Amino acid sequence: MPVHLLGKSARRVAAVSAAAIIVIAGAGALSIWRYESALSRATVALSDRKAARITAVLTTTFWEERNALDGYIFNPSPAAMTRVITFRDQFARQAAQINKAAGRAAAPRVAKAVAAEARYYADFTRLRSAAGTTLVRENAAVNQLEAAAPAVLPPLNGLVGYLVRRANETQAAASSAAGQALGTGIATLVLAVAVGVAFAIFAVRLLGRAFDRERELTAALGRLSDRDELLARIRSTSAVLGELT
Secondary structure, eight states, X not given: OOHHHHHHHHHHHHHHHHHHHHHHHHHHHHXXXXXXXXXXXXXXHHHHHHHHHHHHHHHHHHHHHHHHHHHHHHXXXXXXXXXXXXXXXXXXXXXXXXXXXHGGGTHHHHHHHHHHHHHHHHHHHHHGGGTTSOHHHHHHHHHHHHHHGGGXXXXXXXXXXXXXXXXXXXHHHHHHHHHHHHHHHHHHHHHHHHHHHHHHHHHXXXXXXXXXXXXXXXXXXXXHHHHHHHHHHHHHHHHHHHHHO
């Protein structure tokens, strides 16, 4: 093969290899990006489900607080007050945990529930003087508390539904991104193998042509050697004829 053709083939191989490397690198980057997106969304979905569970527990905590406040009105004692404070503190801690798990999306609903619970507890503080008095005053105080209590529940119930819906949507998006990452990764692997095979085939063909060229050169050199030998014989014959002459 002529030298200029070898150079042309080498440049062609370099160009194709560079293009293949760029494509493979881009596909690999896309696969990594989709995988990271799937991981991020899956993390958000897990956080939302955790926040939904805490919200459900928070609802139960409020029911416990509600029973503790009613119990204190009917039967006031230090132990009953300790129980009230325990559940109220637990309510505040769990509300903070929801904000930490779900972030800004849950904050308005959590704040609304916390504000409603604060108003409910303020009513208890105002009506606390009726505790341990007459049954009529105690019933009146409890009825007022029960009228204020339902305002705490709707924000919590709405928050649970919102978190579950968002977790399902985010999980679906994470699954889709994971599928895209897997498909892109497989395509990248197939492309890399195809490029490797094509390069190997081209290298074998190039080596074959170089071998043929070397064989042709060897044959040409052999022919030149035969010609030199013939010329030597002719010179020898000419010398003998010269002497005879």
